[in-house]
Amino acid sequence: MTTTTTEELSATTLLRFATAGSVDDGKSTLVGRLLHDSKAVLTDQLEAVEQASRSRGQEAPDLALLTDGLRAEREQGITIDVAYRYFATPRRRFILADTPGHVQYTRNMVTGASTAELTVILVDARNGVVEQTRRHAAIAALLRVPHAVLAVNKMDLVGYDEKVFAAIAEEFTAYATELGVPEVTAIPISALVGDNVVEPSASMDWYGGPTVLEHLETVPVSHDLAHCHARLPVQYVIRPQTADHPDYRGYAGQIAAGTFRVGEQVTVLPSGRTTTVTGIDLLGEPVDVAWTPQSVTLLLADDIDISRGDLIVPSEDAPPTTQDVEATVCHVADAPLTVGHRVLLKHGTRTVKAIVKDIPSRLTLDDLSLHPHPGRLVANDIGRVKLRTAEPLPLDSYADSRRTGSFILIDPNDGTTLTAGMVGESFASPEPVKDAAEDDGWDF
Amino acid sequence: MTTVATIEEGTGTPYALSHLDALESEAVHIFREVAGEFERPVILFSGGKDSIVMLHLALKAFTPAPVPFSLLHVDTGHNFPEVIEYRDRAVARHNLRLHVASVQDYIDRGVLKERPDGTRNPLQTLPLTEKIQSEKFDAVFGGGRRDEEKARAKERVFSLRDEFSQWDPRRQRPELWNLYNGRHAPGEHVRVFPLSNWTELDVWQYIAREGIELPEIYFAHEREVFLRNGMWLTAGEWGGPKDGETVEKRLIRYRTVGDMSCTGAVDSDATTLDAVIAEIAASRLTERGATRADDKLSEAAMEDRKREGYF
Numbered sequence: 172m173t174t175t176t177t178e179e180l181s182a183t184t185l186l187r188f189a190t191a192g193s194v195d196d197g198k199s200t201l202v203g204r205l206l207h208d209s210k211a212v213l214t215d216q217l218e219a220v221e222q223a224s225r226s227r228g229q230e231a232p233d234l235a236l237l238t239d240g241l242r243a244e245r246e247q248g249i250t251i252d253v254a255y256r257y258f259a260t261p262r263r264r265f266i267l268a269d270t271p272g273h274v275q276y277t278r279n280m281v282t283g284a285s286t287a288e289l290t291v292i293l294v295d296a297r298n299g300v301v302e303q304t305r306r307h308a309a310i311a312a313l314l315r316v317p318h319a320v321l322a323v324n325k326m327d328l329v330g331y332d333e334k335v336f337a338a339i340a341e342e343f344t345a346y347a348t349e350l351g352v353p354e355v356t357a358i359p360i361s362a363l364v365g366d367n368v369v370e371p372s373a374s375m376d377w378y379g380g381p382t383v384l385e386h387l388e389t390v391p392v393s394h395d396l397a398h399c400h401a402r403l404p405v406q407y408v409i410r411p412q413t414a415d416h417p418d419y420r421g422y423a424g425q426i427a428a429g430t431f432r433v434g435e436q437v438t439v440l441p442s443g444r445t446t447t448v449t450g451i452d453l454l455g456e457p458v459d460v461a462w463t464p465q466s467v468t469l470l471l472a473d474d475i476d477i478s479r480g481d482l483i484v485p486s487e488d489a490p491p492t493t494q495d496v497e498a499t500v501c502h503v504a505d506a507p508l509t510v511g512h513r514v515l516l517k518h519g520t521r522t523v524k525a526i527v528k529d530i531p532s533r534l535t536l537d538d539l540s541l542h543p544h545p546g547r548l549v550a551n552d553i554g555r556v557k558l559r560t561a562e563p564l565p566l567d568s569y570a571d572s573r574r575t576g577s578f579i580l581i582d583p584n585d586g587t588t589l590t591a592g593m594v595g596e597s598f599a600s601p602e603p604v605k606d607a608a609e610d611d612g613w614d615f
Numbered sequence: 616m617t618t619v620a621t622i623e624e625g626t627g628t629p630y631a632l633s634h635l636d637a638l639e640s641e642a643v644h645i646f647r648e649v650a651g652e653f654e655r656p657v658i659l660f661s662g663g664k665d666s667i668v669m670l671h672l673a674l675k676a677f678t679p680a681p682v683p684f685s686l687l688h689v690d691t692g693h694n695f696p697e698v699i700e701y702r703d704r705a706v707a708r709h710n711l712r713l714h715v716a717s718v719q720d721y722i723d724r725g726v727l728k729e730r731p732d733g734t735r736n737p738l739q740t741l742p743l744t745e746k747i748q749s750e751k752f753d754a755v756f757g758g759g760r761r762d763e764e765k766a767r768a769k770e771r772v773f774s775l776r777d778e779f780s781q782w783d784p785r786r787q788r789p790e791l792w793n794l795y796n797g798r799h800a801p802g803e804h805v806r807v808f809p810l811s812n813w814t815e816l817d818v819w820q821y822i823a824r825e826g827i828e829l830p831e832i833y834f835a836h837e838r839e840v841f842l843r844n845g846m847w848l849t850a851g852e853w854g855g856p857k858d859g860e861t862v863e864k865r866l867i868r869y870r871t872v873g874d875m876s877c878t879g880a881v882d883s884d885a886t887t888l889d890a891v892i893a894e895i896a897a898s899r900l901t902e903r904g905a906t907r908a909d910d911k912l913s914e915a916a917m918e919d920r921k922r923e924g925y926f
Contacts, residue, residue, distance in 0.1 A: 185634035252787075254768040255761045257814045264634040266812055278789055285791040393631040406647040411680035419679060425644040425793070430630070454643060454675040462630050466643035466676070479651045503789045517794050520651065579794045586775075586798030588788040 192293025351599025401429030665758030733854030846879030
């Protein structure tokens with residue numbers, strides 16, 4: 172534990188990451204240790220956990236109680252949702268989306284991974300890469316999480332054997348790379364003993380890499396934005412119409428990708444009108460350049476009709492607009508999604524009517540087999556969907572832009588969030604999927 | 616790429632944001648999203664630090680235009696006078712409209728009964744929910760943070776409430792990317808938490824960075840307090856000290872500001888923001904653990920109150 176000064180604390184970066192793995196893999200212990208060793212668990216929280224553990228007749232404090240928030244979960248010993256946890260070191264602030272690892276909770280993992288820049292996938296060194304590990308890798312690949320960490324846990328139970336670790340790391344990395352996961356870092360750990368979580372392990376001097384926390388602290392959080400398409404979904408038009416600002420008209424939004432500069436020529440979609448950026452207001456302060464994920468207000472040369480839901484893009488780098496959307500989706504609602512379903516589609520700041528035209532296939536995550544024309548998707552299903560929208564949308568592929576290549580489907584009747592969608596191809600690599608048509612007896 | 620943008624020192628890479636900038640940008644995005652999608656939003660404003668930061672962010676989100684929301688204060692009748700003064704000053708300075716839902720009114724009318732322990736926090740739910748109904752607020756900003764308490768760790772940024780203001784953890788919608796879903800039926804409303812991802816330390820660092828003025832009770836001062844349930848409470852007409860409790864003068868400050876009857880002070884000599892931040896960074900207690908009696912009632916206390924419509 173290092174002590175931190177105010178100065179050190181004030182200029183750190185923020186990393187959002189997600190965990191995947193089951194209680195059996197020691198996920199709660201890993202999360203508990205990260206929180207505990209970085210001082211995010213404080214005395215009163217520990218006391219509450221100790222008291223609750225005692226009242227259940229458990230001798231040792233159950234670290235899972237730190238992370239299971241709701242009574243229904245405590246009574247049933249399950250985790251029903253994504254929980255968000257916060258901790259900090261002198262080098263970085265962390266937001267952890269802690270997702271349960273059971274089969275039926277794919278949607279939670281997808282939710283947690285959607286905002287994550289890194290995912291930690293846990294395996295038990297005694298079992299190696301199992302079906303669930305492959306499922307976690309597939310979700311990380313589908314959601315295009317930039318960094319993956321394979322934490323090979325319980326190394327103490329395999330005699331800290333380098334060969335065991337190397338075999339698992341090799342098998343997982345080959346599989347994840349095939350799916351297009353851009354970067355995998357494998358780390359041998361024992362969450363229970365504390366090896367390589369926060370402190371380097373004395374029992375594994377054959378391992379020369381970083382501990383889990385060191386890796387989390389140093390992994391890059393910003394990308395080379397020079398190669399990103401700049402995108403600004405307009406959230407709100409700011410028009411004070413006051414004596415001080417009679418003619419101010421600014422287009423407010425959070426830059427979803429790339430950078431914008433004063434003087435740049437931009438196009439407003441879907442109208443296609445072009446104009447020039449005359450100013451950028453960064454929350455009241457004029458700047459020459461702004462980048463994702465800053466919330467800004469753009470001032471434009473021409474008084475053209477722009478409103479919430481429009482997308483401002485560089486004129487030389489505009490996405491195509493279309494009313495036919497083809498995407499990989501994860502269905503997150505209890506009621507199924509069926510062909511012919513009338514829905515609302517929210518993309519960026521725009522919500523339009525849409526209809527489900529076709530569900531070409533359902534994907535089984537365990538072996539990546541495709542089941543053609545399932546007719547419907549139920550909760551936690553992942554599949555391909557074709558939609559027709561009532562108005563044209565400027566869509567990027569999710570591979571190019573996680574913010575402007577994603578959308579959600581909403582039930583127009585009760586507002587339920589039905590489905591998470593990612594435009595374009597499922598995986599970064601050539602589709603590594605097997606066609607399971609023969610097993611299904613489908614007749615084409 | 617020839618130009619290198621200005622970067623905050625310490626972040627190391629061009630185009631990286633400091634954690635405070637990232638949190639600020641996210642909160643502004645949430646405020647603007649609500650302004651774009653709702654008819655009658657309101658900010659819960661108590662004059663406490665979290666609601667002060669919320670108001671500051673809302674002002675920045677719409678500058679140079681005024682904030683397109685009104686404020687709502689649920690007044691327990693046991694407020695610190697310094698905080699009420701601050702509230703009224705803020706309302707006047709920014710030319711805002713303030714709604715007040717008063718617990719005392721409900722007690723005077725016999726609708727609510729004073730609890731034997733004198734604490735009024737649990738009594739806030741009814742005045743709050745009835746005010747939301749009568750004013751037809753459809754989005755209600757709260758300063759709740761996920762780091763505060765276990766039940767809040769699962770809270771959404773947009774949290775749907777039915778016409779009884781009830782929170783059903785199983786009816787909450789998954790939140791994907793930054794695509795918030797604010798759709799609701801007439802009579803329902805959405806509680807919105809722009810500070811969801813902030814920690815206590817982030818809030819204080821942001822206050823320091825932005826030079827935001829706070830009520831004096833957040834800084835060390837001498838005050839007459841007495842000990843109850845292991846907490847230093849302010850002596851006053853609300854119900855203390857009682858028999859066997861003795862008043863003493865101590866150097867204290869408040870980490871949280873709520874109802875006088877259940878908000879405890881901490882021993883402190885921190886008179887500046889830097890000293891407060893250093894104290895929090897070194898503290899071994901959460902802010903609620905150190906200062907809130909009402910969360911200690913049971914393992915599921917917060918969860919139960921949230922279900923009933925509490926913030």
